[in-house]
Amino acid sequence: MSKLELLRIENLNKRYYNKTALSDVNLSIEKGKIYGLLGPNGSGKTTLMKVIAGLHKQTSGNVLVDGEPLSHKSKALISYMPTENYIYGDYKVKHVIRFYKDMYEDFQEDTALKILNGIKVDTEFRVSKLSSGLTGKLKVALALSRNAEFYMLDEPLNGVDVLSRDVIMDLIMKSYNENKTMIISTHLVSEIEKILDSVIFLKDGVIELQGDAEELRLSKGMSVEGLYKEVFRNA
Amino acid sequence: MEFNNNIPIYIQVIEKIKQEIVTGKLKPGEKMPSSRDYGNNLGINFNTVARVYKEMEMEELLFTRRGLGTFVTESEDRIGQLRYEMAKKQIENFIFNMKQIGYTKKDMIKFIETENYLEGDE
Numbered sequence: 001m002s003k004l005e006l007l008r009i010e011n012l013n014k015r016y017y018n019k020t021a022l023s024d025v026n027l028s029i030e031k032g033k034i035y036g037l038l039g040p041n042g043s044g045k046t047t048l049m050k051v052i053a054g055l056h057k058q059t060s061g062n063v064l065v066d067g068e069p070l071s072h073k074s075k076a077l078i079s080y081m082p083t084e085n086y087i088y089g090d091y092k093v094k095h096v097i098r099f100y101k102d103m104y105e106d107f108q109e110d111t112a113l114k115i116l117n118g119i120k121v122d123t124e125f126r127v128s129k130l131s132s133g134l135t136g137k138l139k140v141a142l143a144l145s146r147n148a149e150f151y152m153l154d155e156p157l158n159g160v161d162v163l164s165r166d167v168i169m170d171l172i173m174k175s176y177n178e179n180k181t182m183i184i185s186t187h188l189v190s191e192i193e194k195i196l197d198s199v200i201f202l203k204d205g206v207i208e209l210q211g212d213a214e215e216l217r218l219s220k221g222m223s224v225e226g227l228y229k230e231v232f233r234n235a
Numbered sequence: 236m237e238f239n240n241n242i243p244i245y246i247q248v249i250e251k252i253k254q255e256i257v258t259g260k261l262k263p264g265e266k267m268p269s270s271r272d273y274g275n276n277l278g279i280n281f282n283t284v285a286r287v288y289k290e291m292e293m294e295e296l297l298f299t300r301r302g303l304g305t306f307v308t309e310s311e312d313r314i315g316q317l318r319y320e321m322a323k324k325q326i327e328n329f330i331f332n333m334k335q336i337g338y339t340k341k342d343m344i345k346f347i348e349t350e351n352y353l354e355g356d357e
Contacts, residue, residue: 190240
């Protein structure tokens with residue numbers, strides 16, 4: 001195993017009853033890079049993230065974080081933002097922040113307040129009253145305010161207007177550094193491709209293609225989005 | 236900067252920096268922004284900028300001083316050479332495209348001279 005490797009997945013399978021969600025997935029995620037986990041709805045992106053986050057148990061195969069099987073220790077390394085709206089609606093934003101502070105040792109309240117101030121989310125706002133754009137930004141802000149080594153953002157651009165998308169991309173870029181690793185899932189490829197180091201195409205639970213984004217542009221003579229369309233056209 | 240996603244981003248950034256060097260927008264010996272700042276500025280991943288700097292160091296157009304940052308080459312010769320390389324590439328493209336539409340080299344020179352394309356730019 002290389003020193004740069006943060007996450008290693010070997011022969012991973014996940015079945016729900018008789019439905020196969022992930023099939024023989026092998027992956028190596030290196031430290032300090034941003035990965036795009038790309039695929040249409042239902043391709044298994046969320047399942048893969050939930051398995052890595054330790055929320056779903058794999059049917060078979062290994063998931064190693066920093067060389068060790070998933071445990072409470074690896075979970076503490078990972079800041080995971082689920083795609084669903086998981087924040088309790090009756091809370092005010094300040095209550096959510098307090099909750100995160102209690103929940104996660106590495107949560108940086110200052111960072112969160114600074115980000116929220118920058119994106120004009122008042123901490124007195126009630127979560128259920130936020131627009132979907134603001135809710136999306138709040139979720140990303142909370143996930144990025146943890147001082148984690150490894151971030152997994154599931155569909156951070158989904159259901160969010162174009163301007164909010166730019167804000168979210170900006171937040172991601174500003175909190176990213178060479179000691180952090182990110183996996184971002186999306187089907188909105190053109191928006192995000194210029195910030196990705198590496199891409200993983202997931203099709204019907206199978207990894208169809210993975211590689212360095214720039215090398216793919218060079219060797220295929222097309223954008224990641226173009227390649228995405230080619231791979232998934234018949235999906 | 237608008238990017239064409241069909242071409243590797245690092246190649247597009249290299250072209251931009253080269254242009255700024257030959258036109259003097261970037262001065263010899265000038266300090267480049269950190270890859271982080273430059274990446275944020277262009278809205279791209281700073282690993283991409285790090286790659287740009289590395290490639291341009293190999294081409295001896297940039298150099299790094301440990302702990303101080305990345306700088307534009309101080310060699311006027313190298314910059315002159317770069318300018319020559321870039322011009323050569325443009326001319327070669329031009330000749331290739333003209334040949335595609337049936338021009339000989341002689342025709343090309345005649346065309347440029349008779350149409351007075353070279354006047355008024357002294």
